[in-house]
Amino acid sequence: MAGPSGKKEKVDKKEKAAKAGPSAGGGGGKKKKDVKKETGLGLSVKKDENFGEWYSEVCKHEMIEYYDISGCYILRPWSMAIWEIMQTFFDAEIKKMKVENCYFPLFVSPGVLEKEKDHIEGFAPEVAWVTKSGKSDLEVPIAIRPTSETVMYPYYSKWIRGHRDLPLKLNQWCNVVRWEFSNPTPFIRSREFLWQEGHTAFASKEEADKEVLQILELYRRIYEEYLAVPVVKGMKSENEKFAGGLYTTSVEAFIANTGRGVQGATSHCLGQNFAKMFEINFENEKGETEMVWQNSWAYSTRTIGVMIMTHGDDKGLILPPKVASVQVVVIPVPYKDANTQGIFDACTATVSALSEAGIRAEEDLRDNYSPGWKYSNWEMKGVPLRIEIGPRDLENNQVRTVRRDNGVKEDIPRGSLVEHVKELLEKIQQNMYEVAKQKREACVEEIRTWDEFINALNKKKLILAPWCDEEEVERDVKARTKGETGAAKTLCSPFEQPELPEGTLCFASGKPAKKWTYWGRSY
């Protein structure tokens, strides 16, 4: 129990008042205009009713700030901390694989950028060009990297001479720019974003193939273990693979509310195509010249957007404990005549105990907000677990925990605080993943005919269909499903293939099906 029983209602009234407007909540020196929005209380739309608006509002508390250049966003500390936690995990994992970090320039000269034809065709429309410095025109316009294959590979050619120089495994954490004109969306589709890009070269295809999957497994872990977002590992179609590469594997997520797939991260085998263009050769042990086999792989701040879309609810964000910069918020629930100082001290002691145990905990002792206002505020920001301490709790030497994921309340003795909280955080992490997985699985529809396909697409399903795996057929499906909300396309052919009985036909072409493939609209 948070407050003394019988008095609880009063707190709730205060909470309501706070939600309704600024008068009760204080406002701490806030300017009068727009106070409702700024107090951070209450979303103006529901997730199921207007997903786009809901997403934008949720992001504003306080993951991003919209910027005065369209398609660019400010990553505020609340989201940056999530990025840093993922980065720490991934960076350590790739270092175990002997990948080394480096930094290549932001700028590419046009000659180099255009060297690989398929590649530049894929990126050319989105390339931003610097043409001036100060008031002078540059002699030659210079491109800003949309990705760094063409930035890096001329130097791979220089550094790789003999088989002992292989494998070469480099990674960089950086910003890239793709000046897209389709709907910008925070995290999901922005003109500048942060990512890591790994670029590796091997003596044999076998080694390259193996690494592609090792990296893909790390991407799966980021989504499933850290962000609690279920993903499907699979192979991209010829149409959807990386421009200039041999094949592309990806982890694909699915946003149930919009019925859209979202490419979570990609791990490409580039084959020897770039090696040929950039003359990346080596002398093998027999003294013969061979071309290297290359991979490139990346994940970006898009991950954060997928997490927000997957877990958020009508109260705001829900952050998985493993990536939340604040895992537990401790809120005093004082009551007149009660031992306010004792309550405050208990809050501080609770935060200390949790912090010492490595749990990221904070107290909210602000005196200009009611407990109810604080509950809503921290719910909006998605903190996984709230601890309330009121007079009754003090008396009983307990604290009250409230889970953000399912609202479940529990009174726990202060003596076993740390163990209980650790356990709760693990349960929340696990539950968020399970709930998201069930939600996604409820969206999967296995179809066999064109009519079933269209029907499922209209119902915003994640469609699993038998396919002939022909480029022309995918293009045809795109053309036939083109509409206001975009066309359907392949998301991936999952590595875990259901059985494909002999004689199964492609849903779109009627030709013999070669594999099961996920289809849908996508981000």
Add this chain to the structure above:
Amino acid sequence: MAGPSGKKEKVDKKEKAAKAGPSAGGGGGKKKKDVKKETGLGLSVKKDENFGEWYSEVCKHEMIEYYDISGCYILRPWSMAIWEIMQTFFDAEIKKMKVENCYFPLFVSPGVLEKEKDHIEGFAPEVAWVTKSGKSDLEVPIAIRPTSETVMYPYYSKWIRGHRDLPLKLNQWCNVVRWEFSNPTPFIRSREFLWQEGHTAFASKEEADKEVLQILELYRRIYEEYLAVPVVKGMKSENEKFAGGLYTTSVEAFIANTGRGVQGATSHCLGQNFAKMFEINFENEKGETEMVWQNSWAYSTRTIGVMIMTHGDDKGLILPPKVASVQVVVIPVPYKDANTQGIFDACTATVSALSEAGIRAEEDLRDNYSPGWKYSNWEMKGVPLRIEIGPRDLENNQVRTVRRDNGVKEDIPRGSLVEHVKELLEKIQQNMYEVAKQKREACVEEIRTWDEFINALNKKKLILAPWCDEEEVERDVKARTKGETGAAKTLCSPFEQPELPEGTLCFASGKPAKKWTYWGRSY
């Protein structure tokens, strides 16, 4: 002892042969052309004879690679690891100070960029402009951030309302672009560089003043404790302070070989100037509107260049142990008939023991290079400590250590390997700092007259002079000393001021001197 005594000469001969050319060294599949340069053995110039060429050569082993766009450089893993170690230190320290990381866009719209007049005058000539995306012209050209004051502060105005929103302390790790046309130099002056930039806002000047010095102390620690480079903390002159700020503090290093000062890092108090331009106001506890006080502070990859210039010698780089990604390299010195496998196993065991103790150690077991070649190669790369293990060492259950900083050799029993190596690394770190400090102090010349000033300047001294602290006088000194190698200017007025007897006159104007100030040419 590395090899069996009496046979040592043979190894040395091998070493010489290796140094002379590719024939003895093997070359591991290297292409024939340019083999000398590529084997990484031997610099073609001496530090004292042609410092510029020496620096460029040393950087190429393997800190940077020159890039096909002038003024841009590739940071290879060998330098990136140093950057990451400094970053880990600094990031943890500022987090203790409750600074939070964020990420603001690379792009600035012209209106915002130009809002603070003095500021934009300082940066305008160096701003790179994006005017096209794909084949289309942008409606309005967009600038690439040369620094982020004007990028960030419109949002500070939005976020800061009441005194409870203060202090606001943000930092970002990012790239910035300054399209300079003066001599580009790796790390020291490049068109794109990596840095952190902190931007903080306070309710009072006192808080801002205090933070300026706290951050400056962290910068001192990066230079002195990590990079083993002595610096002077001080105040920049009015001419040299940050464009648009109130005052600038800095840590200043000095490169004895060129007689040039180099601004190591800066911590600015911006006062209320930006607050005024960007309307960053808050309601204080009395309900009155006040303007915030702001700071900004930054250090960049320039730090690495200063370190290279300070410590390197005619054999190549010398890395301080605290920032070296490889602190100890272990090299087997096999000899025919000797127990080669035993030697190799001892090397591996040595690396394991050191690694387990948290020392960054690597073995070099390549069979296509002689020990002598390896010695030179790792000396070139600046690894602080080399361990050699030969047949005699195996017999006596010892290893031989060779310090990179002073060449001192020592045989140490394997039983106390870890303690000895730890101690040696600390000694190397300390000694590198002491040597650099002595070198710098030998360059300081205290002068009182114009003739002494010119004389000292010609002798490439770090000049400490009594100064009247007038802007006009500094401009005059610059004009009178202008030459091919640049003009002399103030570096900083050190916080630790020598006594200034009453009646002391300014060396340049003859007016009463107000303070002691360091002068010199600078990078």
